[in-house]
Amino acid sequence: MEHYVLNNGVQMPKIGLGVYNMKPKDEEALIWALRNGYQHLDTAAAYRNEELIASAMKKSGLNRRDIFITTKVWSADLGGKTKQAFEKSLHKLQTDYIDLYLIHWPAKHYLESWSVMETLYKEGKIRAIGVSNFEQHHLEKIMKQGKTTPSVNQIQTNPFLQQNDLHEYMNKHGIQHVAWGPFGQGNKQMLANPVLTEIADKYNKTAAQVILRWNIQRNIAVIPKSSNPVRLKQNLEVFDFALSGEEMIKISALDQNKRGFFDPKNKLFVW
Ligand code: NAD
Numbered sequence: 413m414e415h416y417v418l419n420n421g422v423q424m425p426k427i428g429l430g431v432y433n434m435k436p437k438d439e440e441a442l443i444w445a446l447r448n449g450y451q452h453l454d455t456a457a458a459y460r461n462e463e464l465i466a467s468a469m470k471k472s473g474l475n476r477r478d479i480f481i482t483t484k485v486w487s488a489d490l491g492g493k494t495k496q497a498f499e500k501s502l503h504k505l506q507t508d509y510i511d512l513y514l515i516h517w518p519a520k521h522y523l524e525s526w527s528v529m530e531t532l533y534k535e536g537k538i539r540a541i542g543v544s545n546f547e548q549h550h551l552e553k554i555m556k557q558g559k560t561t562p563s564v565n566q567i568q569t570n571p572f573l574q575q576n577d578l579h580e581y582m583n584k585h586g587i588q589h590v591a592w593g594p595f596g597q598g599n600k601q602m603l604a605n606p607v608l609t610e611i612a613d614k615y616n617k618t619a620a621q622v623i624l625r626w627n628i629q630r631n632i633a634v635i636p637k638s639s640n641p642v643r644l645k646q647n648l649e650v651f652d653f654a655l656s657g658e659e660m661i662k663i664s665a666l667d668q669n670k671r672g673f674f675d676p677k678n679k680l681f682v683w
Contacts, residue, residue, distance in 0.1 A: 414651060415437040416633055418563040419586040422540045424512065425480055426628055427648060428452030430592065430637035434461050439468050441602035441639035446479065449648050453563060454566075454592075454635040455505075456484035456516055457497060457626050462504035470504075476507060482566075482635075484544060485529075486510065491521030496529040498537070513538045514566060516549040526558045533560065544592070548581050555585070566590040569632060571623060573666040579630070590633040594623055596672055597681040607662050615653045624650045626663050 415423040429450045434442065438553055442453075446468065455465050462483060464479055469479055483505065489497035502508065513529060515522050520545075529541045542564030543554065569575050569591035582589050596602045608619035616623075620636070624647060627634045636647045655663070672683045 413449060413575060414628075415448055415589055416631070418540050418588055419561060420540055420563055420648075422511070422563070424540070424564075425452040425587065427555040427624070427632050427650070428454045428480070428482065428590075428633065429644070430454050430635040430636040431461060431465060432456075432459050433636055434459070434637075434639060436464055438639040439471075441641065441644065442471050443469035444641050445644050446474050448641075448645065450644070451661075452480040452482070452635070454590075455481045456486065456512075456514075457489070457501055458484065458486040458516060461470065461514060462501055467505060467622075480511040481505060481507065482509055482512040482514065484514040485525060487517050487519035489525075491517065491524045494525040495532070498528075498532060502537075505528055509537050509539065511539045512542060512564060513540075514542045514544045514564065514587050515546075516644060517545045518543070519549070522550070523557055524555065526554055526560075530558060530560050542566070548578055549661075551581070551585070551587065557579060561585060562587050564588045564590050566592050566635075567573060568593050568671060569627065570596045571605070571608065571626070571663055572599075572667040572668045572670045573672075574664065574669075576667070579632070583631070588633060589631070591627050592633060592635060593672065594627060594634045595620055596683065599672070599683060601683075603665065607666060611659050612656065612661070617650075617653060618646060621650050622655070622663075625653065625655055625660060626660065629655055629660060 413425045540563040542562040544566040603619045612622045
C-alpha cells in the first residue's frame with residue numbers, strides 16, 4: 413500500500429475502506445479486507461459500528477499498529493462533550509489511540525472541539541487531527557483561532573463534484589484531501605459514464621478503478637466502500653496503471669459541481 417505523508421509526518425494509506433452503514437452481517441467482509449491489503453478503516457461515531465470494527469480487527473489477527481483508524485466526532489458531541497465522545501470511541505474501538513480523529517461536520521461549537529482535540533493530540537492519544545465537510549471559510553477560521561493546522565479535510569469528491577478550488581486551497585496549506593463517496597454512493601450514471609468506461613477499457617480496468625486512480629493522481633486519498641470481496645480487491649488494484657495527462661483532462665471535463673445529499677426520510681442518497 414502506498415502512503416501520503418500528513419503535515420505532521422504521520423503516514424496515511426492512500427486507500428482506506430469506508431465502512432458507513434456496515435452492519436454485523438458485513439463482519440466477514442471486513443475481516444477479508446484486513447487480511448487482503450486494507451490497512452486503513454474509515455468509521456465514525458455516527459456510523460454506530462465502531463464495536464464491529466474492533467471485533468473485525470481482532471479477528472483479522474493484524475496488529476493494531478498495522479491498521480490506520482479514522483473516526484469522527486458527531487455534531488451533537490461538539491463543544492463540551494468532545495472529550496467524552498472521544499473516550500467512548502476509544503472504548504468501542506478497543507484501542508488506546510486513534511490514528512486520525514475528525515470533526516464530522518462544521519456544526520456549532522466546532523472551534524471548542526478543535527481545542528479539545530489539540531490537547532488529546534498533544535497527549536499522544538491521537539496521531540493526527542483533522543476535519544470533514546469543511547469549506548474554505550471554516551478552514552480559515554480554524555487555522556486563525558486554533559494552534560494546529562488540520563492534517564486532513566475529508567470531503568465529498570467524485571468526477572461530478574471535483575472540488576478544485578477547495579483542493580487548491582488545501583494543497584497550499586498542507587491539508588490532505590480525502591475523498592468520501594468516490595463513486596457517488598455507487599451512482600450508476602457515474603460508473604457507466606462513457607468517458608470513464610472508455611478509459612477503463614483501454615487499461616483493462618473498471619470505471620470504479622479509473623475514478624480511484626484519478627483521485628490518487630490528484631494526490632487525494634480515497635475511502636471507497638464495499639463488502640463484496642471482488643470489488644474490495646478491485647478497489648485496491650489501482651497502482652499498476654497510470655492515466656495520461658490527456659485522460660486526466662478528459663475526466664476534469666466531467667465536473668458538474670453537483671453534490672449528492674442524504675435524504676434521512678427515505679434513507680437514500682439523492683442527486
Ligand atoms: P462510495 O462512493 O464509496 O460508494 C459505495 C458503493 O459503490 C457501494 O455500496 C457499491 O454499491 C459501489 N461500489 C463499490 N466498489 C465498487 C466497484 N469496484 N465497482 C462498482 N461499484 C462499486 O460511497 P460511500 O460509502 O458513501 O462513501 C465511502 C465512505 O466515505 C463511507 O463508507 C464513509 O466511510 C465515508 N463517508 C464520509 C462522509 C462524511 O461526511 N465524512 C459522508 C459519506 C461517506
